[in-house]
Amino acid sequence: MENLFSRSVDPEIREALLNNDEASAAAVLQQYLQEQENIPLNIAVTGDTGSGKSTFVNTIRGVGDDAEGAAPTGVVETTKEVTPYPHPNFPNITLWDLPGIGTMKFPAAEYLKKVGFERFDFFIIVSADRFRENDVKLAKEIQRMEKKFYFVRSKIDNNIRDERRKRDFSEERTLKQIRDNCTQSLQDQGFRSSQVFLVSGFDPHLYDFPDLLRTLERELPEHKRDAFMLAMPNTSLEMIDRKKEAFQSKIKYVASLSAAVAGVPVPGISVAVDAVLLVSVFTRYVFGFGLNISSLKRLSKRTNIPYEELKKEIMSPLAATEITTNLILRILVQVASLPVLMAAEEVCRYIPILGIPLSMGFSFTFTYKALNFFLNVLAEDAKRVFEKTGLNSRE
Structure with missing residues (x-):
């Protein structure tokens, strides 16, 4: 993980960013994230x-x-x-x-x-x-x-x-x-x-x-x-907590990668690439907690609790749906402090000398806060769903 989420941007990503090629940068970033997720x-x-x-x-x-x-x-x-x-x-x-x-x-x-x-x-x-x-x-x-x-x-x-x-x-x-x-x-x-x-x-x-x-x-x-x-x-509430801790331990690396991307002096592109980054990480959270549609339906069948009843326990708009960049951007503007950080990151790019370091700092903080916020919400959703099944009362 250290090698992937280092503070320097991979040359291939950096070149794409400097060429204002958002799609290529996002594709390479997505490939790197998938490599970490594909440890056999x-x-x-x-x-x-x-x-x-x-x-x-x-x-x-x-x-x-x-x-x-x-x-x-x-x-x-x-x-x-x-x-x-x-x-x-x-x-x-x-x-x-x-x-x-x-x-x-x-x-x-x-x-x-x-x-x-x-x-x-x-x-x-x-x-x-x-x-x-x-x-x-x-x-x-x-x-x-x-x-x-x-x-x-x-x-x-x-x-x-x-x-x-x-x-x-x-x-x-x-x-x-x-x-x-x-x-x-x-x-x-x-x-x-x-x-x-x-x-x-x-x-x-x-x-x-x-x-x-x-x-x-x-x-x-x-x-x-x-x-x-x-x-x-999810065999227990403790298991959900351990999953949360595992996800939490990686947040600083993802935030560091976000900051590194913000260090490339191309206005507007950092937020777009961050959205791709967040789609990948949030999707992993949802699947890890068993809050995707197919997992919830399997749980519903196993416990004889209607799927819609399980869905009622979920607060996060990220669960039980397809996570896209448009969904991410819509949700982020509704979370306190995150829109301010996004705007501050872009404004700082135009400040001579100190602008890029400040932009990187805001980008790190923005990503770190966003990941922690939604990780907490999804973990609580997973616990409510687990408790709804009554499995914890049968231990």
């Missing part, structure tokens, strides 16, 4: 037939099992080949549904070679009951190849529902029994000190799902950490 992350998900790995893939991507483009699910093995499923909002993040190692008659080492081991950042090994010999063999081979892997025990909601019928039912005790049983099955096969995450593909805000996401985020390389977190579903 490849997640492999494997498990035996009926383990729930396809549902897990769909859940991480925020799509229902019956949605268009969803990984197919069923009681028989539906994954015959290595199949990529790009995230619908963040196509740089791909979940790969792998055939269960038990369905491919290879030793673990050959299995990994067959599925293309090198391309994956980490592996999720899913089981609907006890982890078996094939799971352990695969984990040991992944470990030998110095990659990360995580054991996920799926379909916990089914277990809880079945146990709830008992007179002395205790959810806490049931979860402990399942966890102990999984850990013991791994230890029986010589695999010690490995955490098992208990999850439900249909209730990702419950059990260990949020803890799994936190663990994956923490253990990823720094340059991929934010990409992963921003693409994950």
Whole structure:
């Protein structure tokens, strides 16, 4: 990020600006921003037939099992080949549904070679009951190849529902029994000190799902950490706050780029290029918080809350709509202090000697304030939508 949002304008952008070529400058700027958004992350998900790995893939991507483009699910093995499923909002993040190692008659080492081991950042090994010999063999081979892997025990909601019928039912005790049983099955096969995450593909805000996401985020390389977190579903109010913090940490870099563009002495063009910059960043905010139309409709279907009811919780004019430069410019003039900063930036260009430095300062302040203002509004919108679903009350 430091290299992209430096204080000097890229020569290609600078030349376009000096030639008063707003369209070219905006196109190059857009390309640079997209490069940062396109850091690839490849997640492999494997498990035996009926383990729930396809549902897990769909859940991480925020799509229902019956949605268009969803990984197919069923009681028989539906994954015959290595199949990529790009995230619908963040196509740089791909979940790969792998055939269960038990369905491919290879030793673990050959299995990994067959599925293309090198391309994956980490592996999720899913089981609907006890982890078996094939799971352990695969984990040991992944470990030998110095990659990360995580054991996920799926379909916990089914277990809880079945146990709830008992007179002395205790959810806490049931979860402990399942966890102990999984850990013991791994230890029986010589695999010690490995955490098992208990999850439900249909209730990702419950059990260990949020803890799994936190663990994956923490253990990823720094340059991929934010990409992963921003693409994950909102499983808690805490998740929304962490997304906000991740966005907030980049604001100074975007504002610095805005200031650098303002340093090019072409009147009027800085605001136009800033609008393109803001379209890109605001769009990322909206998609990261799940406030775009398609994400809201998927949430509506999953929670059985009408789409229009979710929309009523949204205050920002940027959410649930197409973000364009015209929309940005219309909105900015309505926010206190921002029109003054925009005007001051342009006026300063005509002041000898000190004009350009002053213009750069106003541009930095304008962009910094605009990004913070709308980030705060969108984060609060995301929280209201999440609370409207009632998911936080089921934790």
